[in-house]
Structure formats: structure tokens, C-alpha cells
Amino acid sequence: EVQLVESGGGLVQPGGSLRLSCAASGFTFSSYWMHWVRQAPGKGLVWVSRINSDGSSTRYADSVKGRFTISTDNAKNTLYLQMNSLRAEDTAVYYCVRGNGDYGNWYFDLWGRGTLVTVSS
Amino acid sequence: SYVLTQPPSVSVAPGKTARITCGVNNIGSKSVHWYQQRPGQAPVVVIYYDSDRPSGIPERFSGSNSGNTATLTITRVEAGDEADYYCQVWDSSSDHPVVFGGGTKLTVL
Numbered sequence: 604e605v606q607l608v609e610s611g612g613g614l615v616q617p618g619g620s621l622r623l624s625c626a627a628s629g630f631t632f633s634s635y636w637m638h639w640v641r642q643a644p645g646k647g648l649v650w651v652s653r654i655n656s657d658g659s660s661t662r663y664a665d666s667v668k669g670r671f672t673i674s675t676d677n678a679k680n681t682l683y684l685q686m687n688s689l690r691a692e693d694t695a696v697y698y699c700v701r702g703n704g705d706y707g708n709w710y711f712d713l714w715g716r717g718t719l720v721t722v723s724s
Numbered sequence: 725s726y727v728l729t730q731p732p733s734v735s736v737a738p739g740k741t742a743r744i745t746c747g748v749n750n751i752g753s754k755s756v757h758w759y760q761q762r763p764g765q766a767p768v769v770v771i772y773y774d775s776d777r778p779s780g781i782p783e784r785f786s787g788s789n790s791g792n793t794a795t796l797t798i799t800r801v802e803a804g805d806e807a808d809y810y811c812q813v814w815d816s817s818s819d820h821p822v823v824f825g826g827g828t829k830l831t832v833l
Contacts, residue, residue: 638822648759648767648810650822664820698766707816710757710772717766 605629605713607682607699612718619689619722625682625699625715632680633657636702636709639673639684641695642717649695652684653702667693689722696720726815728825735831736801744828746794746811754813756794758787761827762807770809771796798830806832 611623623639639651652663652673661673672685682699696717702709729747736742746756756774759767769778771787774794784799798805811825 640822647808647827648761648812648824650820650824653822662819662821704772708755708773708814710755710769710812711759711767712769712772712778714766714768 607701607713607715609697609699609715609718612697612720614721614723615689616724617690617722620685620687621689621720623684623686623697623699623718623720625684627680627682627699627701630701630713632675633677637673637675637682638700638702638711639682640698640700640711640714641693641720642698643692643695646695651697654682686720689720691722694720694722726813726818726823728811728813728823730809730811730825730828732826733829733831735833736798737833738801738803740801742798742801742805742830744796744798744809744811744830746796746825747792748813749792751792751794751813752790754789754815756787756789757812758796759810759812760805760807761810767810801830801832803832806830 608626638653654661654673658675670688674683698717699715700711701713703712758771760770761767770785774789775787786797788795808827810827
């Protein structure tokens, strides 16, 4: 079955760290660019970060730049998001998402179910 | 960077046609993708590249894009279509290349 399964969310104090994982299965993980998209409670979708298929290129939203790091382990078919210096405004469901389509104009054709990150003291 | 404007809510009676808009200056020069998010679920793409429909998405869903407005049209609306809908574009020249609209809550009366 083609799927993405996130894990690693939870409750963390402001200033703390968390690492999210996303296990991919049912497709050739190393062929796709992967993304993280988040959604704060009751709010809309916000793109967080992306990584290219071989892991050599990354980009981040300004709101997380310098605090979050995206990476992949293609041998394990797994996407990661290392989140440091967490803030209350980082509280959200984090979705692992596959990009598909033309270069520079991808759409998101496969989403995980999401993992909830709560930053609170 | 782009700010995609969607109406916060659209209401429609069952069997009627719903139109959800996504606006920004010259959006017609971009490819627009649309996602449906039912309560408590992850988003699902329903239209990509303005008007292409993934397998498994009913033909009742269609998209168009011209000028300053992209539109998602849902004909013969059903109760199961009640969801939040988001448009999305790429702005590759921006530091924030992926832009989502604010979302539209579709209510089936």
C-alpha cells in the first residue's frame, strides 16, 4: 500500500526539541521530493520545508529557518524533521507530504495522517 | 510573496453547484492545485494543474484558471462534499515557494 506514516509528535516545553519521522512505503521513496506541511489547530495549511530526492537540497519557510532541519534516509525510506528552539506558535499537526508533477510546479499527491506537536509549559 | 484569497465559507444545497474561488493578481499565469480536507482527516488533492483530476475523484469536481481568479466547481453537491478546500500555487522566485490559500469551508445545507 502506498502510504506515509508520521511519528514523533508530542508535548514539549518552549525551547525544547523534537524529531519527527515519516516512514514511506509502497513507492520508490528516493525518486520524490518530500515536504512537511503543518496546520495549527483550527487554522489553514502552511508549508514548512522541502527536500529534494537525493537529499542534497533543502528549503524552509522563514518562520522555521535556522530552527528546523529536514533530512532523509533513503535506505530506510524515511523523512525527518528535526525541530529545535520550539515556540508556542509551532503547535500544529505536521503532515509529511509527497510532491509530484513538473519540476518547480509540484502538487501534493500523497499525505500522511499527521502527527500533533504541542509546545506548551 | 503571494497571498491567495479564498472566501471563508460557501454554502450550497444538495444537488446544486458550488463554486470556490482563489484569487490573486495574474493567477492565470500559475498552475493551481486544489485540496479537500474533511474534518479530522488529511488533505486530498482533488484538482491539479488547474483542471486535471486524479483517479478516484468524481467528475463532479472541475477546475478553471484565468486572469486573476481560479475556480473549483463542484456540481451535484452531496453531503459528503462538506469539507475545507484549499488552493495552492508555487512561487519559485520566492523564499516561500509553496503558497496555500486560507481555505474555504463548504457547507452543504
